Amino acid sequence: MMTGAYALHALADGERAAFERHLEACEPCAQETAELSATAARLGLAATETPPAALRERVLHRVSSVRQEPPGVLTAVRAGRAGPRGRLLSRWALAACVALAAALGGTAVWQHQRAEDALREARQAAGERQGTDRIAAVLAAPDARTRSAALGDGAVGTVVVSRSLDRAVFAVSGMAPPGAGKVYQLWFDDRGTMRPAGLMDPGRTAQTVLMSGAVDGASGLGVTVEPSGGSRQPTSEPVAVLRLPA
Amino acid sequence: MREAVYIGRSPSSEPDLQELVGRVALGDEDAFASVYDAVAGSVLGVARAVLRDRAQSEEVAQEVLVEVWRTAPRYRSDRGTALNWILTLAHRRAVDRVRSVEAAAARDHKAALLARTPEFDEVTEQVEARLEREQVRRCLRTLTEVQRQAITLAYYRGLTYRQVAQALALPLGTAKTRLRDGLIRLRDCLGVTA
Numbered sequence: 001m002m003t004g005a006y007a008l009h010a011l012a013d014g015e016r017a018a019f020e021r022h023l024e025a026c027e028p029c030a031q032e033t034a035e036l037s038a039t040a041a042r043l044g045l046a047a048t049e050t051p052p053a054a055l056r057e058r059v060l061h062r063v064s065s066v067r068q069e070p071p072g073v074l075t076a077v078r079a080g081r082a083g084p085r086g087r088l089l090s091r092w093a094l095a096a097c098v099a100l101a102a103a104l105g106g107t108a109v110w111q112h113q114r115a116e117d118a119l120r121e122a123r124q125a126a127g128e129r130q131g132t133d134r135i136a137a138v139l140a141a142p143d144a145r146t147r148s149a150a151l152g153d154g155a156v157g158t159v160v161v162s163r164s165l166d167r168a169v170f171a172v173s174g175m176a177p178p179g180a181g182k183v184y185q186l187w188f189d190d191r192g193t194m195r196p197a198g199l200m201d202p203g204r205t206a207q208t209v210l211m212s213g214a215v216d217g218a219s220g221l222g223v224t225v226e227p228s229g230g231s232r233q234p235t236s237e238p239v240a241v242l243r244l245p246a
Numbered sequence: 247m248r249e250a251v252y253i254g255r256s257p258s259s260e261p262d263l264q265e266l267v268g269r270v271a272l273g274d275e276d277a278f279a280s281v282y283d284a285v286a287g288s289v290l291g292v293a294r295a296v297l298r299d300r301a302q303s304e305e306v307a308q309e310v311l312v313e314v315w316r317t318a319p320r321y322r323s324d325r326g327t328a329l330n331w332i333l334t335l336a337h338r339r340a341v342d343r344v345r346s347v348e349a350a351a352a353r354d355h356k357a358a359l360l361a362r363t364p365e366f367d368e369v370t371e372q373v374e375a376r377l378e379r380e381q382v383r384r385c386l387r388t389l390t391e392v393q394r395q396a397i398t399l400a401y402y403r404g405l406t407y408r409q410v411a412q413a414l415a416l417p418l419g420t421a422k423t424r425l426r427d428g429l430i431r432l433r434d435c436l437g438v439t440a
Contacts, residue, residue, distance in 0.1 A: 004426030005407040008400040009341045012408070034326055034440035036426070039433040041333040043401045046382035047291035051307065055290070056282060059308050063278055063315045071271065071319035154323050176268075 003029060007036035071151055071239060135210050138162045138169045145245035151175070151223070159221055161244050166214040168197075168244065170221060173206035178225050185230045186211055189220035189241075197221065199230050220244055267328040270318040278315050285329065286311060289336040296340035296404045306343050310336045326440065341404040385435035392416070393428030400425055 002019045005011050011019060023030050138144060141162035148158040155174040161167075170186060178184050183202045186209065187194040198212035200223075211221065222238040224231075263284055269277035289310050293303035314332055321331055386394050392414060399405045399413055411421035432438075 001426050002422060004424075004429045005400070005422050007429060008397065008407075008425055009338050010400040010405060010407040010410065010425060012406055031440065035433055035438060036429045037334055038326065038330050038440050039429050039436060039438045040337065040401055041330045042378075042382055042432075042436050042438060043397070044292040044295075044333040044337055045288050045329075046379045047295040047402075048288040048378070049291045049294060051286045051290045052304070055286065055304055055308060059282060059286070059311045060275075060279055062308070062312050063275065066312055066316055068271075068273060068315065068319055069317055150320070150322060 001029070001032075003032045003036050006033055007040045070237070070241060071155075134167070135169050135208055138165055138167050138210065141165050147242060147245040149240075149242050151240040155240070157223070157240055157242060159242050159244060161215055163215070166216065168211045168215050168218075168221065169208060170211055171208040172200075175200075175205045175207075177205070178202050181228050182225050183228050183230060184223050184239075185226040185234070187222040187224065187234060187238075188213065188215065188218035189222055190216075190218050194222055194234050196230065196232065199226075202228070215244065218244060263328045264323060267314075267318055267321055267331075268323075270315060271321065272319075278318075281314065281328075282311060285314075285332050288329075288333060292333060292336040293340045293343075295402045296337070296344050302343065302347075303340075306340050307336070310339050313339070337401070344404040345406075381436065385432050388435050389428050389431055390424075393424050393431065396421060396424040397428045397432070 002011060002015070002022075006016065006019050009016075023033060139160055141164060143164050144160050144162045146158060146160050148156060151157045151172065155172060155176070157170060157172040160169045160171070168188075175184065184200040186197040186200065188197045188211070189195075195213065195218070198209060200209055201207050220241060220243045222234065222242075223240040224234040224236050224238050226235055263281065266277045266281045266284070270281055286307065290303060290307040293306040293310070294300070297303045297306060310332070313335060321328060325331075326334075386397075389397070395414055396407075396410050396416075399410050400407065405413065407421045407425055408418060410416070410425070411418045414421065416424065
């Protein structure tokens with residue numbers, strides 16, 4: 001078992017990559033690795049010393065000019081190794097999600113539970129809200145394609161696109177509230193031009209939304225925080241960006 | 247520093263750092279300053295333990311802290327506490343640095359290595375860090391000698407398990423196993439949960 005060596009950063013680069021691939025498929029290993037990493041952190045904590053005041057100034061000064069990475073672009077997921085299995089299982093929303101996790105490899109395993117939750121929520125809501133039939137139609141379309149990504153801060157988004165219906169459904173879980181008087185707005189990305197695609201319910205952290213309007217060849221979707229009621233164009237940097245599945 | 251150590255010992259205060267990092271993820275520079283105050287001493291301590299050299303340690307600590315700012319939007323709380331995330335990052339960067347600057351040959355000699363094994367006492371004793379340090383030291387004493395040496399060489403010296411095996415004249419598989427069973431014993435002694 002490499003969990004100890006891994007937690008101590010005692011593997012060579014190639015071995016580390018191989019072990020990370022293994023971790024994706026081995027939940028007990030992932031659990032043990034998390035615990036041993038937390039234990040290693042205690043060794044670090046025990047080495048705490050007093051930093052010089054000048055370091056604080058340097059770091060805070062530096063930070064004021066360093067741009068943060070966007071939350072929604074998870075390279076491993078965006079790389080989109082959507083294999084043939086996604087195709088076979090896409091009729092059934094939950095199955096599609098499981099297939100997605102499998103197709104993406106284990107990087108997505110931890111996401112899979114979240115995405116599953118979001119889609120389960122979608123199905124539970126099926127009897128409650130108008131429009132859910134159309135959501136179901138997209139999820140169950142024979143050509144439904146799915147893509148999932150971490151959106152930062154614990155949120156996970158999944159987009160399901162049916163090219164034959166030309167519609168997209170966005171499911172998310174773990175979203176932070178957008179703030180008072182604010183709302184999350186969805187956008188289709190038409191090669192860099194953002195087209196409004198509806199609003200999300202600001203009161204829910206997990207929800208599934210039929211994106212308004214046709215996909216119409218859009219290459220991605222974006223989520224921004226907008227004033228209540230939404231905007232005609234994005235007024236802030238996207239909090240999440242996902243490429244639509246091909 | 248006091249805060250960082252306190253955070254490590256007391257789960258009840260962890261949400262504070264969690265919440266601060268959440269705010270940092272939204273670009274809140276004031277929150278970042280608070281995160282800095284909570285973790286900078288530990289980040290620097292990790293770098294110092296591994297790198298020894300003060301200037302290099304500060305350089306690595308600075309890089310790590312800026313990386314915390316830069317990548318906070320991607321931090322996932324369901325994968326571990328913010329403190330673990332930051333200290334893991336700090337250790338990783340310190341190890342990367344030591345591996346890139348140190349000739350392997352210089353690290354192969356067991357006597358030289360163990361002579362450089364850090365004694366916690368040599369670090370300026372700090373009232374705030376003492377409890378954490380004493381607890382870790384007490385738990386390290388519950389390990390077998392080989393476990394303790396293996397973990398110390400790997401964590402505080404940044405050695406790969408191959409180098410640990412070489413330094414302690416152990417078969418590779420045994421070195422791996424000692425790192426794992428030693429950490430497991432340490433985990434249980436410290437009462438760590440993921």
